[in-house]
Amino acid sequence: MTKKADKKNASNQTETLEVLNLRDPQYYFNRELSWLEFNYRVLAESLDPRTPLLERLKFSAIFSSNLDEFFMVRIAGLKEQVEAGVSKLTPDGRTPEQQLLDIRNRLYSMVQQQHQHFQQDLRPQMAEAGIHLLDYIDLNQEQRTYLQQYFEEQVFPVLTPLAVDPGHPFPFISNLSLNLAVVVKDPETNKESFARVKVPKVLPRFVPLPENLYQNNSQWMGVPLEQVIAHNLEALFPGMNIQEYHPFRVTRDGDIYLQEQEADDLLAAIEQGLRKRRLGGDVVRLELQSTMPEAIRSTLMKELGLAEKDVYEVEGLLSLVDLMDFLKLPLPELKDPPWYPATPPRLLSSGELENAPTQQDVTQGKDIFGEIRDRGDVLVHHPYNPFTTTVQRFITQAAADPNVLAIKMTLYRTSGDSPIVQALISAAENGKQVAVLVELKARFDEENNINWARQLEKSGVHVVYGLVGLKTHTKVAMVVRQENKQIRRYVHIGTGNYNPKTATLYTDLGLLSCREDLGADLTDLFNYLTGYSRQRSYRKLLVAPVNMRDRFQEAIEREIEHCRQGGVGRIVAKMNALVDAKIISRLYEASQAGVQIDLIVRGICCLRPGLEGISDNIKVISIVGRLLEHSRIFYFHNGGNEEVYIGSADWMPRNLNRRVECVTPVEDPNIKKQLQEILGIMLSDNRQAWELQPDGSYIQRRPESDEEERSSQRILMEMAGQE
Structure with a gap:
């Protein structure tokens, strides 16, 4: 062979090795962006007209609650990395700064869609069902008189207006608080001043009117608390002219960082961290209505130390997490039908x-x-x-x-x-x-x-x-x-x-x-x-961080060997999240060897399925429904000597490396069959299941024209009652 041929062959081998580098960033989804897609699947339950109305409000509230925690922990952590100059790349090849940019680009449209959907679809449907969440300006005089009295008796004593001027520095805005930015004018000097009024969490967010003031055969009628406060601001600033008011909401870093090695008393260290959390760390998000003037917006951004990318403008009400309150209404026809669990x-x-x-x-x-x-x-x-x-x-x-x-x-x-x-x-x-x-x-x-x-x-x-x-x-x-x-x-x-x-x-x-x-x-x-x-x-037990990673990797490699020996390789795994790059690369190797792999991953999945020559034998679904899928089941065919495990661990670095976790083998033949049946029911779901695509998007399964709808959660409810 000539030197030229040797060089060409070596080049081809190098190219092959590059293609087969299963840790290449192109084969991994970003952890944070994958979580956003999970939260969008939660929002999709609110968007879905098949979901009962009050449950749709619930899912919108859960979407918002999930986002609050995401900003308090994940976004706050990324911001800290950027400030510390961390440049280490994630398995998908992103820096902390790039992740923040990509999160913003994906999330902003989601939040817009959520708020527009509530304002334009859910709120009118609530009114049709007799649930009237009114704006204060739409109230008649009798209703206004009642709310003015409610304000004087229940709200006014709780409020503390805080002025901002040379003698009053910009006030501390607490985490997840809803506030009013108020501009007042002194009629004697014509000077305008800024003040902040916090909407108290100790009072109901949506203030109900008494039934004798209901109209149009209402089931419930009320207004947002911040509007009750806004239309009675004169009581807080007597002698001043109220120029304008605008609601805003702040999210702060809510994580607790502990130097455990230096903590003599872990209990005391945690308590100290909790006190800091109540006060809150740096601000990581500002939510405001799109109608807020630029001058007030700029003031808030400056005082809170925020950039434009930290601001989320929305249409209509802020803090949709409070929509969960409507689930308390005694309207069973607008909720999921009741069901009763059955003891074995x-x-x-x-x-x-x-x-x-x-x-x-x-x-x-x-x-x-x-x-x-x-x-x-x-x-x-x-x-x-x-x-x-x-x-x-x-x-x-x-x-x-x-x-x-x-x-x-x-x-x-x-x-x-x-x-x-x-x-x-x-x-x-x-x-x-x-x-x-x-x-x-x-x-x-x-x-x-x-x-x-x-x-x-x-x-x-x-x-x-x-x-x-x-x-x-x-x-x-x-x-x-x-x-x-x-x-x-x-x-x-x-x-x-x-x-x-x-x-x-x-x-x-x-x-x-x-x-x-x-x-x-x-x-x-x-x-x-x-x-x-x-x-x-x-x-018997798989215990992290002791032997769990090795045992799972050995089980995957055993399926690979069965395929290489001409046998069958099969893995089915259900978990909350799949993030660990080492496990993912082993699954890619298994797919290349011919192992058929089905993954049921509720939330984050960094594995990219359906890539030719890499993961074309791997399918991933996510089930989001009435119940939060939290169980973990791991099935390995093992040449017919099937192994099934259940336990507390996901396939994430934190579970395998930094947590004490326990997974147990299931050896009773009947229980093994029960668990395999559960997995089979979930894999056939065409109601709550979403299929992960190679580009990172999810497509919700729908029944074919000749198919019955199969909701795995509903089927399991029915089966429990038949035991």
């Missing part, structure tokens, strides 16, 4: 079977430990199965059972009136050994968890706060029980928090078992969490 028959006593569903709230009943011991593992699927008669009963019975010696569990998020925590306190008072890991770094739940931690400690519960540098996200509980002369360990390993409220809204899975190997693994895991342990191996 194995966990119902005979009395409950006779009286279901009226008895499904009780926390006593059938001996849950005897059922698990005598008949094997139990799978619970929330909210299709009630939290109260499954997981809550598991803990409550353990607290009262004289044969139970100890209870250990992790608490990441729980409700403000948690029956789980009350059961743990009761267990400690009953003389049992109770150890609880309370994760103080659960974002936006820190204060709640601090309160519970203190109550638990006062009751004699052993409380620990986790490991330095790691967030404990796993959802596990273990009950140690004396049975004759034997000690038996019962476990719950789940995908969701021990929170009875979110358990009615989030789809989650849990395994109840007394398998000895799982009990031994959880014993080792709790020792790792509460004491000094460098446990590096587990019998």
Whole structure:
């Protein structure tokens, strides 16, 4: 071969290597932009005329609430990176500054669409349904008189107008606050001045009129609180002429940054961080109406330290997160039809079977430990199965059972009136050994968890706060029980928090078992969490950051090998987010080898499916509906010796590297089939499922002309009732 041919061949090999570089940025979607597409799918439920009216308002509110947190955490973090001069590229090849620009370009049109849709579509539909959200100028005199009295009695005492002049510096604008920028003129000097009035959160955002003032067969009638304040500003500035007023809203950096290694007391450090959050960090977003004059807009931007790219102009009302209030209206015909979760028959006593569903709230009943011991593992699927008669009963019975010696569990998020925590306190008072890991770094739940931690400690519960540098996200509980002369360990390993409220809204899975190997693994895991342990191996569990990444990568590589040997390779994985570049590159390798891969990813997906020669054997769907998909299921065909796992971890760097997570294999054949059936139902969804395209867009599935509509969530509701 000639030197020329050698050089040409080497060049071809180089080109081939470049094509096969599976870490090339062109094969990855941006994490933040992918999250925006998820939030747009939430907004699409509000845009969809098939969704009941009040539920459409709810989804618009969720879209806004999601954005608030996105700005408080993600945008704030990117801005900090820009200020610090960080130039490290993301796996998709973007700098922090480029990400901020691209986010703005994509998000601005979404926000415009949301507000226009509310003003032009939803608000008129509300009026047609008898829900009249009026503007103050449309009120008659009798209604105005009532609201003036309401203002004087309920609103005026709460308000604090703040002037801006040489003697009064620009006031601090609190995070997520709705405000009025007011311009007043002194009639004696003709001098104009600026003032700020905060719309108080302690009062209802939408002020209802009394029924005797309703018109046109109304179901509800009222006005926004800021308009009530705006039309009574004379009371706040007596003797001054009100020139104009304009609402605006501010979002601040809401993350808590901790130097854990330097914190002698994590509890005290978190409390200090919470105080800073209440005040708020730097402003990261200004929302205002498009009618605001340039002079006031410029003043706000200057005083808040913002650029044009930080300002979001909208049509109509600000803070649509408050639309959630309308879901409280007693109008069932405008909401999703009610349905009732069903307790798995194995966990119902005979009395409950006779009286279901009226008895499904009780926390006593059938001996849950005897059922698990005598008949094997139990799978619970929330909210299709009630939290109260499954997981809550598991803990409550353990607290009262004289044969139970100890209870250990992790608490990441729980409700403000948690029956789980009350059961743990009761267990400690009953003389049992109770150890609880309370994760103080659960974002936006820190204060709640601090309160519970203190109550638990006062009751004699052993409380620990986790490991330095790691967030404990796993959802596990273990009950140690004396049975004759034997000690038996019962476990719950789940995908969701021990929170009875979110358990009615989030789809989650849990395994109840007394398998000895799982009990031994959880014993080792709790020792790792509460004491000094460098446990590096587990019998069955996949534990992050110890062995989970390696075990998942080995399972993917095993499917690749089956294909290379002429067999079948198959992976189905359901999770909240897929971000980890190492896992994604392994999935690309699997696709190239012929492994058929279906991914059900609710939110962020950085994997680019359908690329010829790279990911053409990978399909990705996202399901967004009435319930928030939160469960994680991982299926590997394994040459016919199928493996199925459930647990708390997504395929994200934070879950695999920086959190304590737990995923368990499911070995009961019937439960394996149940989980595979759940995956199959979701993959066939043509109502709530969206398919990810190679360009990053999502297309919502619609039934073909000869197809029935298949909503996976509705099907699972129906199946739960038929058990």
